[in-house]
Amino acid sequence: MTNDDSPSNLNEDTKTIEKTMQPVLTIQAQHISTPNESLMIMREGCNTKKKLIYLPSSLINDLLQVYHSDPLSGHFGVQRTYLKIKNKYWWPNMKQSITQYIQSCLPCQQYNISRSKKPGRLQPIPPPEGPFQLIGMDYCGPFKQTPRGNQYVLCLTDYFTRWVVAAAVPDCSAQTTAEALFNEYICKYGVPAVILSDQGTHFHNQLMEAMSKLVGYNHIYSTTYHPQSNGMIERFNATFVPQIAKLQDKENNNWDEFLLPVVFAYNTGTHSTTNYSPFQLLFGREPRLPTDGQIYSFTFRKPNDYYEQLKKSMKLIHGYARGNIIRKQHQYKTQYDKRRPDPHYAINDRVLIRRHGIKNKLEPKFSITPQIIIRAQHPVYVVRDEITQIETQVHINDIRPIYVSKLN
Structure with missing residues (x-):
């Protein structure tokens, strides 16, 4: 046993896991202790029937915290998270709720690299009338x-x-x-x-x-x-x-x-x-x-x-x-410009900006703290860091909107 595996450290890890899993344990306990079948819903498919826990809206955020943000969940995407949840729980517009939650996850917004085209249309420089202008x-x-x-x-x-x-x-x-x-x-x-x-x-x-x-x-x-x-x-x-x-x-x-x-x-x-x-x-x-x-x-x-x-x-x-x-x-x-998004931002919009020159692959790809749009002349914007108050001029290519969860 190493120093890191000492009983005190293991106890701390156990407490952390128990604290993280508490929302799920609470939901499951309510289901077991409540004979009322209104907490259940029946899903049919492939000649089988399965009872699912009907999740009240007040517990959705707690459940998604465990199934997405917990270290054992790994901050994976919508489809993987949805497939883990759908065989145990159900609530109206479940896929939409999961999508909104993951879109608004700040670490995911800071670290994930988009596979779609960078935003912003091409702005060609008008050709001069003659040489050396x-x-x-x-x-x-x-x-x-x-x-x-x-x-x-x-x-x-x-x-x-x-x-x-x-x-x-x-x-x-x-x-x-x-x-x-x-x-x-x-x-x-x-x-x-x-x-x-x-x-x-x-x-x-x-x-x-x-x-x-x-x-x-x-x-x-x-x-x-x-x-x-x-x-x-x-x-x-x-x-x-x-x-x-x-x-x-x-x-x-x-x-x-x-x-x-x-x-x-x-x-x-x-x-x-x-x-x-x-x-x-x-x-x-x-x-x-x-x-x-x-x-x-x-x-x-x-x-x-x-x-x-x-x-x-x-x-x-x-x-x-x-x-x-x-x-x-x-x-x-x-x-x-074909199939390329061209979002426009307004004054006081909160955004993240791309961090260039990052050598450590474990560093976030976008700003750690939100930036506030203070001047807008699309496709170029001036942003101010919420904490340091430092102002930066940035192109639309390097801006990512901050999504905020609409879940209660």
């Missing part, structure tokens, strides 16, 4: 440090042409971010109207705020833990990492030497959304590649003719590209 910015990494000291890649993607700029950098500090943005993008392509990024400290800081005011662009931030808000650059990151991994010399760890060739290959390939290459949408022509043969030249009567022809071509392909973007967004939204 809206760009997305994000970091990829860390990777293994190269001999040049690089560990991260700062990626910037134009939302109209899909033109990508990528810079290998040693870290993702605010100073490094500002320098790379200025040197690799602004000095080469001009100042974008809007930059979209996540709320990481490398983007959301005093230095970047000062730079946006000084240079003259609007910096907006996506919702925390909602990469779909900046989905285009997330998809590029998922594309270029495998390509670099295939090309790098693992012994010399020179992935940063292949970064620009991979970006060039991406920019000169036809994009599935626009049906044009980013290079063509930016420069009005296709690039000459090492595999190309004879160079074709065009003769214009006046030097200005080339400019006029280029302007017409750019206007034409930009119009086609924008139409293709809108069409693809509509197709993707239709597919994404």
Whole structure:
């Protein structure tokens, strides 16, 4: 016998079990001691008849506490709980009562992972009218440090042409971010109207705020833990990492030497959304590649003719590209929204929010304490913790309503 199995501990465990089972024992005792058959109900099926205890409404919660929340019941779902109860007890709308009770079980709401689609419809970002009006910015990494000291890649993607700029950098500090943005993008392509990024400290800081005011662009931030808000650059990151991994010399760890060739290959390939290459949408022509043969030249009567022809071509392909973007967004939204719930919450609604970065698998997946909706701009909400009063901005994807039992 171990210390944990001492008589005192066993007695405590026995008392706990007896206390938990008391409601059931009370119900069964009432049934045995009461000769009145009105407490019984007869169920027929499979050529058999069975007497069931008719449970009064005042005892339903006590019984469900034992059959669902007790350690020996395991917090299982509606069907398993119902099958355990139905052969012993009966009351009107029994399945509905069990469903409501389990839906309102707070531990189940905090720990259970829904197998249905996450709530919230897709909100596509309207395509800009032209290049460099809206760009997305994000970091990829860390990777293994190269001999040049690089560990991260700062990626910037134009939302109209899909033109990508990528810079290998040693870290993702605010100073490094500002320098790379200025040197690799602004000095080469001009100042974008809007930059979209996540709320990481490398983007959301005093230095970047000062730079946006000084240079003259609007910096907006996506919702925390909602990469779909900046989905285009997330998809590029998922594309270029495998390509670099295939090309790098693992012994010399020179992935940063292949970064620009991979970006060039991406920019000169036809994009599935626009049906044009980013290079063509930016420069009005296709690039000459090492595999190309004879160079074709065009003769214009006046030097200005080339400019006029280029302007017409750019206007034409930009119009086609924008139409293709809108069409693809509509197709993707239709597919994404199919059979997807889209609940709306009001001010003062009590909810739970998803907890990200949980490494311990036994930790609850949703907030331990309820959150109160204090600002609503669907699909983004601001919630306040009931205990700590901390305010958090959260997307509808990460919100779960709190169900409260309607049982007496």
